[in-house]
Amino acid sequence: MTGPVVVVGDTLLDRDVEGVVNRLCPDSPVPVLDETEYVDRPGGAGLAAVFAAAQGAEVVLVTALADDAGGARLSALLAAAGVQVYALPLAGATPEKIRLRARGRVLLRHDRGGPPGEPGEPTEAMLRMIANASAVLVSDYGRGVARKPALRAALAATRAPVVWDPHPRGPAAVPGVHLATPNESEVRELVPALPGATRLATASRGAQGLRRRWRAGAVAVTLGGDGALLCHAGSTPLVVPSPATAEGDTCGAGDRFAATASLALARGALVSEAVQEAVAEASAYVAGGGVASVLPPPARPEVSAVAAPGGERVGVAAVASVLAQVRAAGGTVVATGGCFDLLHAGHVATLQSARKLGDCLIVCLNSDASVAGLKGPDRPVVPQGDRSRLLAALSCVDAVMIFDEPTPHAALTWLRPDIWVKGGDYATGAGDASALPEAEILRRWGGHTVVVPYLDGRSTTDMIAAARSGGQLAGARGEAARAPGDGPVGASAPDVERIR
Secondary structure (H helix, E strand, O other), X not given: OOOOEEEEEOEEEEEEEEEEEEEEOOOOOOEEEEEEEEEEEEEEHHHHHHHHHHOOOXXXXXXXXXXXXHHHHHHHHHHHOOOEEEEEEEOOOOOEEEEEEEOOEEEEEEEEOOOOOOEOOOOHHHHHHHHOOOEXXXXXXXXXXXXXXXXXXHHHHOOOOEEEEOOOOOOOOOOXXXXXXXXXXXXXXXXXXXXXXXXXXXXXXXXXXXXXXXXXXXXXXXXXXXXXXXXXOOOOOEEEOOOOOOOOOOOOHHHHHHHHXXXXXXXXXXXXXXXXXXXXHHHHHHHOOOHHHHOOOOOOOOHHHOOOOOHHHEOHHHHHHHHHHHHHOOOOEEEEEEOOOOOOHHHHHHHHHHHOOOOEEEEEEEOHHHHHHHHOOOOOOOOHHHHHHHHHOOOOOOEEEEEOOOOOHHHHHHHOOOEEEEXXXXXXXXXXXXXXXXXXXXXOOOOEEEEEEOOOOOOHHHHHHHHHHOOOOHHHHOHHHOOOXXXXXXXXXXXXXXXX
């Protein structure tokens, strides 16, 4: 592979709620599910991307994320799975699919999120990713991403093999795709079956019809536990049987099939070889327990929703409200981040400077677990609830969100700020924006990273040390106390605490 595997499509938030049923509802003859646990995961194109990443590929996901708690949760889950997310803005709410299960069986599926919102326009960075991909998988769930004209033009122009996993409510595949992978029911909706035709005849007729309609190189119709039927050049289809009959949870089996075929084509496999590999992988996936057995451990629940008692200006909902207001008015979203363990004058100066760059300032705050992982078990000194309240009380801060990961990358993917601010040192070049790890992420949606000067002598580490020793901070002594050769304000050696 010479480039990443790029997955393009609609991402949903899937949740499996496990419970036990021991009684019926007293006012209606329906079972009562007592919830015991739940697991969130990316669905749709997000699940296909996670599958590809789990097999060791470099994966880029071009999708749409809403400015709500569901979008923030998806960002965290995808980042934890090693997927690079290039997110278009999404109007409306995150689509969610909730499966209520007991003893491994689905009792009910509850969908929410309303009608599909309109995705925004792709950026140049997204189009470049498609052009430079080793393979592209379009995982269409009929919610609009695959309809974007700019994306379709890029998909038609790329030299990479394109796999198209269609949806009956979605658009036609772009002409020239290498492989389309509908299932039986999708084929019957797209190409009406002849009365009395056998199962294989219906699949073959549908596959050939779609291949001609879409000018596709090949169409593989997945047949559940019976494998797949592949139609390509020539009139005789290839039936690829499943290596073993397996019963179990088939949720995500189609995504597994399409992701595996895409990875095989990226490695240079023939279409027939890719389909055989995909059938074997999807069969093993179902036999092994399905989605619950193959995904990486789920990301921790968003701490901002459960452990940030900071009032209306703290948490994902507060941030989403600010984003909606500012973007509706065409304003500029500014964000910054850090631990802010002991809030000091250096922090305040950075925050005030950041707020002047746009129409709102969102602070991404490391959670207690994140701070401890970065700085050791004796940190933070101030818990996240108090830290978030102090930050939210500042007039220059519009909202605070807490993130649990070591870096704010997942939070940034959801926020998509126009400007990301770090404290730095112009005089020495220590704050070079091109060296900031967040710069590459900001480029995905056309954002920018900037640095602002910090106040010399203000450091959380120094404050803690001074408090323990009974000494006095340099900032409190004033400039007269500076040692000879210290240099001008803002020209000291880099100290990570000074920019956080």
